Amino acid sequence: MQTQEDAPTDARLARAVMENWDALGRALAGRFGGAVTDDDRVFRYRTGLHSGFLNSVLRADVAPDEVAAFADEQRAWFPDGLPWRWIVGPGSQPDDLVERLRALGFEARWSPMPAMAIDLAGFDAAAWTSPEAPVREVLDTAELEDWLSVRRLNLRLDERTIAAWRSAHGAQLGPGSTLRQFTGRLEGRPVANCTLSIDEAGGTAGIYHVDVLEDVRGRGFGRTVTAAALGAAAALGCRLGVLSASPLGVPVYLRLGFRIVGTQQTFVGGGH
Numbered sequence: 716m717q718t719q720e721d722a723p724t725d726a727r728l729a730r731a732v733m734e735n736w737d738a739l740g741r742a743l744a745g746r747f748g749g750a751v752t753d754d755d756r757v758f759r760y761r762t763g764l765h766s767g768f769l770n771s772v773l774r775a776d777v778a779p780d781e782v783a784a785f786a787d788e789q790r791a792w793f794p795d796g797l798p799w800r801w802i803v804g805p806g807s808q809p810d811d812l813v814e815r816l817r818a819l820g821f822e823a824r825w826s827p828m829p830a831m832a833i834d835l836a837g838f839d840a841a842a843w844t845s846p847e848a849p850v851r852e853v854l855d856t857a858e859l860e861d862w863l864s865v866r867r868l869n870l871r872l873d874e875r876t877i878a879a880w881r882s883a884h885g886a887q888l889g890p891g892s893t894l895r896q897f898t899g900r901l902e903g904r905p906v907a908n909c910t911l912s913i914d915e916a917g918g919t920a921g922i923y924h925v926d927v928l929e930d931v932r933g934r935g936f937g938r939t940v941t942a943a944a945l946g947a948a949a950a951l952g953c954r955l956g957v958l959s960a961s962p963l964g965v966p967v968y969l970r971l972g973f974r975i976v977g978t979q980q981t982f983v984g985g986g987h
Contacts, residue, residue, distance in 0.1 A: 729805040729977025732830040732957040735921035736773055736802070738914035742893060743769060746886055752792075756785070761793055764879035767983065768923075770799035776808045782815045793984060798876075804830065804959075804979030813980045821982040825961075830977040831968050833945070833956040835920065840946025843971065845899075848906060848936045850943035853896035854889045861905040862896045869926040884910065895947065899940040907936035911944040913951065920948030922958040925967075938967045945971075 723731075737753075740760035744751045749762040749770075758774040770793055777785045793799040801821065803812050817823065844850075853862050859881065867877055884896055893915065899907035906928045912921040922944060927937045945956050959979055960968055 725976040726805065728832040728955070728957070729830045731832065731917065731919055731955060732921075732959060732977070733773055733802070733804050733806055733979075734917050735912060735914045735919045735957050736771075738917065739894070739912045739921060739923075740771060740773060743883055747882070757789075759789065759792065761797065761799065762883065763794075763797065764882055765798060765875050766879040766883070767798040767800040769879060769883055770797055770984075772799070772801040772984075773804070774806050775801075775803070775812065776806070779809045779811070779815070782809070782812065783819060786816065786819050786821070790985065795985065797985065799984035801982040801984055802979055803982065805977050816982055821984070823980055824983050825981050827978045827980050828959045828961060829965060829975040830979055831958050831960050831965075831973040832976050833968075833971065833973040835945060835949040835953055835956050838945055838949045838956075838972070840942045840949070843935075843939055843942035845935055845939040847934070848899040848901045848931075848939055850897050850899045850907075850940050852889065852943075852947070853884075853898060856885060856888075858898065859885050859888065859896065861900075862898045862908045865898065865905050865908045865926045865928060866924065868928060890947070895944070897940050897944050897947075899936050899943075901931060901936070906931045907940045909937075909940045909944050911948060913948060913953065918952070918954045920945060920951075920953040920956045922956060925958075925964055937964065938971055941967070942971060 741751050743762050744760040747762045751760045759772040761770040772789050853859050893913040895911045897909050898905050909925040910923040925937050
């Protein structure tokens, strides 16, 4: 039994959020013949698919006087026209990297996002089940299109970006994949979804892309679909659930039992 003394610190839990993303990026880049750099200075990956989420810098550790040259190096590493992001989170240095990237012209399109974690020991997904919007895992291409329809409507994505998501999330479907999708329906209509990314080495379950259509928000559908994904992860033996939360999602995750363990800032690179 874990004691208070050996429980992970918030700093370690915050890093686990980024490590799950590292594992996802590495897997996606490998699947699509992309590239990964993982050394003392940087973790970055590119898939070549047209989405900023699928091409990112996730960790940087450089001296303050090296940031400008290092930023130029990142811009050059991603091909012209390819959307990419720079996530400044736990493990990135220097401490004022966010301010330095702003000064270099990087755009922070979203507010800082809390990094959140939940202990999955004893997690009961059934406690959050909503008979109004049953959740089903995406198992075939037709169900993937339903999942994509929620993403498209919620984020107003163009067809080129949707095609990238279709490739990334449709390469392998169902429980045999480490990247799994879940959709909640209301009277048969897809209204909520999320992605579960399993980092087998780290024992973490990452929750991504939680979407709820605007006309049904506030009815617990985001919580229900997230709980279904966490239940699947707990059944696999994952010890920890992690995510990065939008301001809209924070109250949802707090009710599920997540707690805030850190923050991250996302900057938009080229190609957007």
